[in-house]
Amino acid sequence: MSLSLILACLWAISANLLAMIPSRDNHWRRAYALIVVGVPILGYVTYQNGPWIGFFVLFAGMSLLRWPVIYLGRWLRRDARTKDADA
Template sequence: MTLSLILACLWVVAANVLAMVPSRDNHWSRAYLLIAAGIPLVGYVTYENGPWWGLGVLFAGMSMLRWPVIYLGRWLRRRLSRG
């Protein structure tokens, strides 16, 4: 197992631990932190292991952080429907 996949697994464990701890802001500050750490990590996994592993890690991260992805999709739909 490569270093990038080990780091991706640690990211998943950290995301699960952070989700278990109560939060006053519905975990949004933690989601921003996980997104900031996850984007370069997906690039690193893709660089070391290829695009299929990169897509797998991307989809795993999107399933962990599904509400930011849903809100991004809604925002994009509103922006595109105005034009």
């Protein structure tokens, strides 16, 4: 197993461990930190193992951080609706 995949697995384990610890802000600060750390790891995985493994790791990370992805989708839809209304 390559170093990038080991780092991705460690990232996933740490994300699960951080999710088990109670938080006052619904884990948003931890999610932001995981995103900041995870994006370079995702790039490294894609560089070392190719785009298909990179997509697999991306989808695994999105399943762990699903609420930031859901809020991003809602924000993009709302932004698209306001742009349609302006036109």
